[in-house]
Amino acid sequence: xxxxxxxxxxxxxxxxxLVYLVFxxxxxxxxxxxxxxxxxGVSGSPEFIGLGNFERLLGDxxxxxxxxxxAILLVxxxxxxxxxxxxxxxxxxxxARSGTRGVWGSRFYQAVFFFxxxxxxxAVGVLFQAVxxxxxxxxLNGLLNAVGLDNVGWLTDPDLALWSIIAVLVxxxxxxxxxxxxxxxxxxxxEIHEAAALDGAGRGRMFFSVTLPLLWDSLQAAWVxxxxxxxxxxxxxxxxxxxxxxxxxxxxxxxxxxWRTAFSFSKFGYAAAMGVALFFLTLTFAxxxxxxxxxxxxxxx
Amino acid sequence: MTFNRRRMLHxxxxxxxxxxxxxxxxxxxxxxxxxxxxxxxxxxxxxxxAEDAALEVVIFKGGLGDAYATEVHxxxxxxxxxxxxxxxxxxxxxxxxxxxxxxxxxxxxxIANSGxxxxxxxxxxxxxxxxxxxxxxDAPAIDDPKVKVRDRVVNGSIEAGLVGGKPHALMYVYTAYxxxxxxxxxxxxxxxxxxxxxxFDALCAKIKAKGLHPFAYPGKNAAYYQYWSILVSAAKIGGxxxxxxxxxxxxxxxxxxxxxxxxxxxxxxGAKYLDKSYEGLTHTEVQTAQNQGRIGFFPxxxxxxxxxxxxxxxxxxYAMCPLPSVTGGDAMPYAAIRTAAGEGYIVPSQAKxxxxxxxYLRIMLSHEGARGFTERTGSITIVxxxxxxxxxxxxxxxxxxAQSAAGDNIVTYNAFENWYKELETELRAKTNALMFGRITAxxxxxxxxxxADAVKADSSIPKQQRNG
Numbered sequence: 001x002x003x004x005x006x007x008x009x010x011x012x013x014x015x016x017x018l019v020y021l022v023f024x025x026x027x028x029x030x031x032x033x034x035x036x037x038x039x040x041g042v043s044g045s046p047e048f049i050g051l052g053n054f055e056r057l058l059g060d061x062x063x064x065x066x067x068x069x070x071a072i073l074l075v076x077x078x079x080x081x082x083x084x085x086x087x088x089x090x091x092x093x094x095x096a097r098s099g100t101r102g103v104w105g106s107r108f109y110q111a112v113f114f115f116x117x118x119x120x121x122x123a124v125g126v127l128f129q130a131v132x133x134x135x136x137x138x139x140l141n142g143l144l145n146a147v148g149l150d151n152v153g154w155l156t157d158p159d160l161a162l163w164s165i166i167a168v169l170v171x172x173x174x175x176x177x178x179x180x181x182x183x184x185x186x187x188x189x190x191e192i193h194e195a196a197a198l199d200g201a202g203r204g205r206m207f208f209s210v211t212l213p214l215l216w217d218s219l220q221a222a223w224v225x226x227x228x229x230x231x232x233x234x235x236x237x238x239x240x241x242x243x244x245x246x247x248x249x250x251x252x253x254x255x256x257x258x259w260r261t262a263f264s265f266s267k268f269g270y271a272a273a274m275g276v277a278l279f280f281l282t283l284t285f286a287x288x289x290x291x292x293x294x295x296x297x298x299x300x301x
Numbered sequence: 302m303t304f305n306r307r308r309m310l311h312x313x314x315x316x317x318x319x320x321x322x323x324x325x326x327x328x329x330x331x332x333x334x335x336x337x338x339x340x341x342x343x344x345x346x347x348x349x350x351a352e353d354a355a356l357e358v359v360i361f362k363g364g365l366g367d368a369y370a371t372e373v374h375x376x377x378x379x380x381x382x383x384x385x386x387x388x389x390x391x392x393x394x395x396x397x398x399x400x401x402x403x404x405x406x407x408x409x410x411x412i413a414n415s416g417x418x419x420x421x422x423x424x425x426x427x428x429x430x431x432x433x434x435x436x437x438x439d440a441p442a443i444d445d446p447k448v449k450v451r452d453r454v455v456n457g458s459i460e461a462g463l464v465g466g467k468p469h470a471l472m473y474v475y476t477a478y479x480x481x482x483x484x485x486x487x488x489x490x491x492x493x494x495x496x497x498x499x500x501f502d503a504l505c506a507k508i509k510a511k512g513l514h515p516f517a518y519p520g521k522n523a524a525y526y527q528y529w530s531i532l533v534s535a536a537k538i539g540g541x542x543x544x545x546x547x548x549x550x551x552x553x554x555x556x557x558x559x560x561x562x563x564x565x566x567x568x569x570x571g572a573k574y575l576d577k578s579y580e581g582l583t584h585t586e587v588q589t590a591q592n593q594g595r596i597g598f599f600p601x602x603x604x605x606x607x608x609x610x611x612x613x614x615x616x617x618x619y620a621m622c623p624l625p626s627v628t629g630g631d632a633m634p635y636a637a638i639r640t641a642a643g644e645g646y647i648v649p650s651q652a653k654x655x656x657x658x659x660x661y662l663r664i665m666l667s668h669e670g671a672r673g674f675t676e677r678t679g680s681i682t683i684v685x686x687x688x689x690x691x692x693x694x695x696x697x698x699x700x701x702x703a704q705s706a707a708g709d710n711i712v713t714y715n716a717f718e719n720w721y722k723e724l725e726t727e728l729r730a731k732t733n734a735l736m737f738g739r740i741t742a743x744x745x746x747x748x749x750x751x752x753a754d755a756v757k758a759d760s761s762i763p764k765q766q767r768n769g
Contacts, residue, residue: 001334018354038761040424040428040761041404042424042430043404043427043428043430118328133579133580133582134580135576151577153577153580155581156577158739169654181324202476242520242521242580242581242733243520243521243730243733246733247580247730247739248733248734249581249730249735262400263418265421265726266400266420266421267426267761301698
């Protein structure tokens with residue numbers, strides 16, 4: 001490197017790095033420090049209490065309930081979202097009988113599938129409040145009533161509530177991944193699909209033997225994104241669920257418990273400890289996911 | 302890359318600065334006496350407010366709106382101190398808005414600490430963040446300097462704001478609680494509010510036969526409307542000591558017989574007459590349903606009529622009645638109702654103009670301030686006689702009648718709602734579980750006792766005591 005260019009590069013980097021340090025790394029450090037204190041959020045002097053908060057976490061039933069919900073989300077959210085998104089993307093790009101073009105009207109579907117992604121999460125929450133409304137005024141229950149069935153407590157039945165919320169998460173996420181996978185599929189040279197078609201591959205065979213392996217990179221990225229999303233869920237749960245995380249804690253998630261512990265219970269130290277636990281859970285998942293899904297790259301060029 | 306040592310040290314220096322930045326979040330102050338610039342104290346200005354000191358007022362903009370502040374109290378303050386700039390902030394999320402400001406030491410001068418996201422008073426007092434309001438109550442009243450402010454408010458209202466043994470919150474609004482119904486609907490059907498539990502059950506059956514839901518409360522966001530019913534009934538069965546024991550975290554307070562009897566009685570109403578859908582509906586949705594003539598009884602406080610005034614049809618006339626007696630041997634008569642001073646107004650100890658904050662509260666407690674409040678909100682304040690002669694709405698008339706019938710039989714307030722938010726949150730969840738049939742009354746009592754024991758054993762939660 002030429003003399004002086006280092007200074008030049010550093011000049012460009014200094015500001016973004018500083019912003020990153022102040023607004024990302026700084027709060028992280030602060031959270032790690034707070035997790036070791038009994039800070040109640042309003043006093044001037046947090047007291048250092050070592051690992052006491054983490055000890056308390058081990059015996060906190062609500063915390064473990066939230067973690068178990070993340071475990072469910074971690075499995076169901078990526079599986080359902082990726083499954084549906086792949087199916088739609090395949091139909092849009094190679095769903096026609098020839099196997100090389102999408103089904104009729106595919107561009108229209110692509111736009112429609114993307115709509116939910118454009119809505120703010122809060123708007124989605126309000127929308128599904130109307131869909132899931134527990135009395136006959138609800139959209140789903142109104143339909144059930146029309147065919148002579150009783151109202152279903154989509155969000156009030158403790159066995160059903162979490163699944164109702166997962167369905168919304170999937171509904172919102174699918175469109176983005178349809179577009180992502182469509183782009184990935186469009187990048188696959190037409191000849192490969194044509195060659196497979198000539199060899200007599202049906203649509204199923206084509207998908208599993210040709211499209212899926214060539215999409216692996218996008219799929220892996222999508223898996224990590226959705227996994228990280230599975231550790232959130234705050235906004236939808238806060239808007240949709242009974243008693244914020246209910247009934248009986250059936251829908252609660254860690255970000256919600258952190259928020260409640262901090263702002264309602266004024267236990268910021270303990271909330272920070274939950275945050276640190278969440279940080280390590282997310283980090284562990286991301287590392288594991290990248291490690292497990294690592295495969296040899298297929299070079300199309 | 303040519304990275305020399307000096308630049309490396311620069312980088313480290315930068316990091317050191319950064320670790321210092323988060324530390325600023327904990328600016329501290331231990332004062333509990335008025336701070337900030339002060340002017341000359343005198344009979345007209347007992348706290349010595351500086352003439353030109355700015356005043357920042359944060360109002361919870363909920364059922365009461367905020368016109369009472371912008372149109373009544375703030376202009377009154379500006380009139381007394383023409384040089385002062387009064388800044389008004391309205392929010393629905395008190396804790397989220399103000400917690401960072403408390404931590405940073407940049408606090409407003411007056412706060413209406415209300416709503417579902419109010420700040421935990423126990424934590425604030427524990428950290429010496431609130432001004433002791435004793436000087437306010439000992440100050441001369443604005444209307445009559447010979448009388449102290451404390452003699453201008455109704456009995457028990459100062460006690461309702463005690464935290465850590467001192468009045469740290471001004472509980473300003475005088476609220477009555479009971480069962481709300483449409484008087485015209487009841488009259489048309491020949492229904493009479495029931496005095497005994499058996500009659501209540503029979504009446505609910507009649508209402509149900511008419512195709513209405515006899516009883517409903519908003520489980521989604523206001524389960525506390527119903528836990529008030531359970532606790533008020535418990536107090537009527539066993540006396541106010543039941544509720545005082547619960548506040549004081551007395552061993553076995555939740556498993557006491559009156560609580561069990563009340564929970565069992567209400568659980569039965571839940572099983573027989575409470576539609577499952579109400580667990581997932583908000584207070585606005587349930588109140589609208591009642592206005593549409595679909596609900597018989599709705600447990601609520603006396604702000605209800607005003608909150609609904611834009612939606613209530615002309616054919617609907619709000620009225621309130623006491624909760625029916627659960628047993629024949631209740632400690633309190635049927636006429637007993639809960640009336641309590643609520644809606645806490647606080648002055649932060651670190652406020653730049655805390656003397657102004659106290660003066661603002663003194664203005665609120667003046668005859669003119671309190672009367673203006675009632676005119677804007679339809680709610681009565683703790684200031685004696687301030688609402689006399691104002692035209693009363695039908696709902697307020699029924700409250701006044703219930704109050705005079707109750708006489709001294711007043712069910713006391715719950716202090717734990719302000720003291721121990723964790724216990725309160727658990728109670729919301731357990732109330733829904735009980736009323737919608739997922740747990741029995743015995744389980745309800747046992748699980749609430751377990752939570753109360755956990756709060757009591759938790760050394761990180763400062764404990765409070767009340768005497769009566």
